[in-house]
Amino acid sequence: MFKEYIQLCWLKGYPDDLPTDRKFLWINLGCYFLLGLFIQTNITGPIEAFMQIMVEVVVTIMFMGALLYKDGSTYNFERFLTAILVCENFVYVVALPLAFWFIFAKGSDAAFYPVYVGVALMLWSIAIISHLLMGLFGYSWRMSTALSVFYFLLTYFGSYVLLLLVI
Numbered sequence: 001m002f003k004e005y006i007q008l009c010w011l012k013g014y015p016d017d018l019p020t021d022r023k024f025l026w027i028n029l030g031c032y033f034l035l036g037l038f039i040q041t042n043i044t045g046p047i048e049a050f051m052q053i054m055v056e057v058v059v060t061i062m063f064m065g066a067l068l069y070k071d072g073s074t075y076n077f078e079r080f081l082t083a084i085l086v087c088e089n090f091v092y093v094v095a096l097p098l099a100f101w102f103i104f105a106k107g108s109d110a111a112f113y114p115v116y117v118g119v120a121l122m123l124w125s126i127a128i129i130s131h132l133l134m135g136l137f138g139y140s141w142r143m144s145t146a147l148s149v150f151y152f153l154l155t156y157f158g159s160y161v162l163l164l165l166v167i
Contacts, residue, residue: 005086009128015135020078028085033057035092042099048163055159060084063151067137076136087128095121126152 001024007013033053040049061081068077095118102114126148133144 002086005083006090008083008132009087009090011127011131015079015083015132016076018079018083020082022078025078025082025085028082028089029057031089032085032092035089035096039092039095039099042103051166052159052163055162056155059155059159060151063154067133067147080132080136083132084129087132088125091121091125091128122152 001019001021004013004018008015036053036056037049040052043049044052064077064080064084068080098114098118098121105114126145129148129151130141130144133139133147134141137144139147
């Protein structure tokens with residue numbers, strides 16, 4: 001099942017043909033939480049990282065719920081959530097070395113390289129979400145890209161701003 005979902009990270013495959021398994025969904029949700037917590041803890045403190053990851057998970061679920069509610073069907077909820085989590089986990093795993101690179105490269109000439117690679121990973125993540133939206137909902141590439149950018153901004157930057165307002 002993992003192999004079928006991981007193809008989406010390479011913008012291959014069709015998300016509507018994917019099998020669903022609630023246990024696989026929960027495993028990926030746990031991995032998303034742990035990977036995100038590890039990366040965020042290296043950026044901020046552990047309490048802020050925990051709160052930010054919790055907000056990201058809630059925002060992700062609400063965003064998908066809103067899209068599926070607009071679609072009028074909850075049939076694809078597990079498939080869509082699992083696909084996003086698998087792909088986000090894959091991008092997180094690829095980004096893990098960047099966290100260490102960023103820490104060890106501070107003050108050197110190579111300090112900005114992790115930032116450039118991080119931006120490329122963000123763009124890749126947006127492309128993956130756009131591919132999923134086109135495949136599951138039949139949106140045009142413009143609409144799916146706009147929704148993907150909105151999702152990305154809402155999930156990552158929105159949770160950060162929300163935590164700044166709360167803390």
